[in-house]
Amino acid sequence: MRREIGYGVAALRRRPLCALLAWSVPEAVPAAVSGLVVARAVDAGFLAGRPVVGLGWLAVTLLAAGVGAVGSRQVYRRLGDLVEPFRDGLVRRVVTGALRAGVAGRPDDGALARLTRQVEIVRDTYAGLLVVLRGFVVTVVAVVAGLLSVAPVVALLVLPPFVVGVGLFVATLGVAATRQRAAVHADERLATAAGAVFAGVRDVVAAGTEEHAAGLVTGPVRAQADAERALATATALRTLCFAVGGWLPLVVLLAAGPWLIARGTTAGQLLGGLTYVLVALHPVLGTLMSGLGGSGLRYVVTLGRILDASGEPAPHRDPARPGSGLSAPGLSADGLSVDGLSFAYGPHAEPVLRDFTLTVPRGDHLTIVGPSGIGKSTLAGLLCGLLRPDTGTVCLDGTPVTALTPADLADRRVLIPQEAYVFTGTVWDNLVYLRPDAHPVAVLDAIDALGADALVARLGGLGAEVHPGDLSAGERQILALVRAYLSPAPLVVLDEATCHLDPAAERRAEEAFATRGGTLVVIAHRISSALRASRVLVLDGNTATCGDHAAVTAASPLYRELLGHWDARPEQATIPGGCRSSGIALVPPGY
Numbered sequence: 339m340r341r342e343i344g345y346g347v348a349a350l351r352r353r354p355l356c357a358l359l360a361w362s363v364p365e366a367v368p369a370a371v372s373g374l375v376v377a378r379a380v381d382a383g384f385l386a387g388r389p390v391v392g393l394g395w396l397a398v399t400l401l402a403a404g405v406g407a408v409g410s411r412q413v414y415r416r417l418g419d420l421v422e423p424f425r426d427g428l429v430r431r432v433v434t435g436a437l438r439a440g441v442a443g444r445p446d447d448g449a450l451a452r453l454t455r456q457v458e459i460v461r462d463t464y465a466g467l468l469v470v471l472r473g474f475v476v477t478v479v480a481v482v483a484g485l486l487s488v489a490p491v492v493a494l495l496v497l498p499p500f501v502v503g504v505g506l507f508v509a510t511l512g513v514a515a516t517r518q519r520a521a522v523h524a525d526e527r528l529a530t531a532a533g534a535v536f537a538g539v540r541d542v543v544a545a546g547t548e549e550h551a552a553g554l555v556t557g558p559v560r561a562q563a564d565a566e567r568a569l570a571t572a573t574a575l576r577t578l579c580f581a582v583g584g585w586l587p588l589v590v591l592l593a594a595g596p597w598l599i600a601r602g603t604t605a606g607q608l609l610g611g612l613t614y615v616l617v618a619l620h621p622v623l624g625t626l627m628s629g630l631g632g633s634g635l636r637y638v639v640t641l642g643r644i645l646d647a648s649g650e651p652a653p654h655r656d657p658a659r660p661g662s663g664l665s666a667p668g669l670s671a672d673g674l675s676v677d678g679l680s681f682a683y684g685p686h687a688e689p690v691l692r693d694f695t696l697t698v699p700r701g702d703h704l705t706i707v708g709p710s711g712i713g714k715s716t717l718a719g720l721l722c723g724l725l726r727p728d729t730g731t732v733c734l735d736g737t738p739v740t741a742l743t744p745a746d747l748a749d750r751r752v753l754i755p756q757e758a759y760v761f762t763g764t765v766w767d768n769l770v771y772l773r774p775d776a777h778p779v780a781v782l783d784a785i786d787a788l789g790a791d792a793l794v795a796r797l798g799g800l801g802a803e804v805h806p807g808d809l810s811a812g813e814r815q816i817l818a819l820v821r822a823y824l825s826p827a828p829l830v831v832l833d834e835a836t837c838h839l840d841p842a843a844e845r846r847a848e849e850a851f852a853t854r855g856g857t858l859v860v861i862a863h864r865i866s867s868a869l870r871a872s873r874v875l876v877l878d879g880n881t882a883t884c885g886d887h888a889a890v891t892a893a894s895p896l897y898r899e900l901l902g903h904w905d906a907r908p909e910q911a912t913i914p915g916g917c918r919s920s921g922i923a924l925v926p927p928g929y
Contacts, residue, residue, distance in 0.1 A: 503583015
């Protein structure tokens with residue numbers, strides 16, 4: 339619980355917090371003057387035979403209420419200045435954690451639920467806690483000042499039981515949070531067990547295994563019931579604490595009334611003390627216990643789950659400084675090397691790659707071909723550092739990819755997958771995402787090289803807004819290709835990144851990357867990609883054959899078969915953006 343409290347406190351910004359507290363002062367005016375006004379109205383007005391004076395004092399409460407209303411309005415107007423940055427930071431943490439886990443090969447299926455539901459729960463409860471705690475502190479300070487101004491002896495009778503009640507309640511929060519967390523976990527386990535049984539209820543009935551199915555959920559049901567009973571006990575303790583802090587001061591003050599009157603305390607002072615207890619302390623204590631006992635526990639439990647799942651935020655790194663677009667500063671000319679690489683999707687799975695070795699010198703143009711599912715995309719992920727090999731090493735410019743940070747990897751390689759990523763924003767923002775300081779001339783040259791002129795014009799120019807859902811798959815690929823072309827990374831890996839383009843557009847894209855400089859690795863969608871490469875790597879599941887077109891044709895029966903299925907019809911250029919998926923795909927029937 340300390341971690342969650344510390345996280346919330348650390349998120350408070352000084353200036354908005356000071357503004358909130360400043361406007362809390364006028365908001366507390368009604369509580370501060372309520373008992374004092376009653377005491378003066380009784381002693382100087384009604385008991386003195388001057389009802390007009392008494393009514394005049396009571397009219398002060400109306401003025402105080404007006405001042406308090408202005409303060410409350412300003413408090414709620416400034417609450418967002420504290421809450422929204424807290425929410426934004428939490429969203430960044432969730433997204434960063436999910437991306438970091440995905441890059442490390444541990445996809446986080448719960449990130450969406452945390453982002454859309456749990457973050458909003460924490461945001462709402464955080465705002466509620468700020469209102470409750472601020473109101474409690476300000477009201478108590480105002481009441482203490484009012485009690486001391488009315489009759490210090492009354493304050494000595496009222497405040498001790500109030501403080502004891504608050505202390506007891508705070509002491510139970512840790513127990514309540516633990517039991518709330520246990521209840522949430524019990525609910526989840528019950529939902530999991532019951533869902534599995536209900537999903538197979540027809541099979542259960544058909545097989546006559548109702549007792550066995552009931553046994554599967556009996557334990558989780560009992561555990562959930564025990565957790566709910568334990569939580570109810572903690573709630574009952576809250577009621578006891580309220581009785582001590584809220585009702586006991588009233589009982590003490592009433593019981594001490596004759597003693598106070600006998601020692602010079604006036605009736606107005608006694609009524610003023612009772613007013614402070616009933617009008618201020620009693621309600622604010624109830625609000626505190628309700629807020630911390632409800633919203634507070636939800637805040638601690640939900641935020642705890644978010645923090646556990648997202649982990650510690652990655653240290654801030656300055657963005658990579660792009661170079662000319664053809665090389666990254668400080669890199670050697672070693673290129674890409676793979677040595678003794680083996681990888682399988684699990685300890686009991688058949689290896690996708692076994693003892694694989696490959697060298698791709700800087701400036702090489704390599705095309706990888708093979709049947710669907712043979713491991714081409716897996717190899718691309720390993721080359722780019724997205725997957726961790728079981729054995730062996732992958733080095734970029736002499737450095738193992740496992741030793742590079744995500745920022746360092748982004749500086750050295752760019753991968754465009756089959757399903758291109760385009761985000762809502764301007765065309766310009768999408769194109770320069772990997773090179774924010776790109777010169778407009780360089781952007782226009784990249785657009786021309788990839789043949790994206792017509793698409794950019796159709797979208798309304800570089801400043802036009804892009805909505806991914808309005809684009810075809812081919813149009814998204816064109817934008818992603820221009821983005822990769824502008825990247826400072828010297829290594830470009832196209833993993834069927836042109837599969838939604840027609841053959842002419844595909845040829846233009848690959849030729850543009852080949853003349854861009856640096857190293858190009860193409861996972862082929864059509865066999866024609868291999869004919870444009872300086873070297874070809876053929877994966878057939880048992881062996882890997884690498885060499886130029888003539889050498890691989892002579893050495894690989896699979897490559898000859900793939901060539902035999904290729905229809906080398908003339909390629910007719912079309913406007914990139916229409917992006918017809920024409921031409922003969924790489925994989926022949928039977929693969």
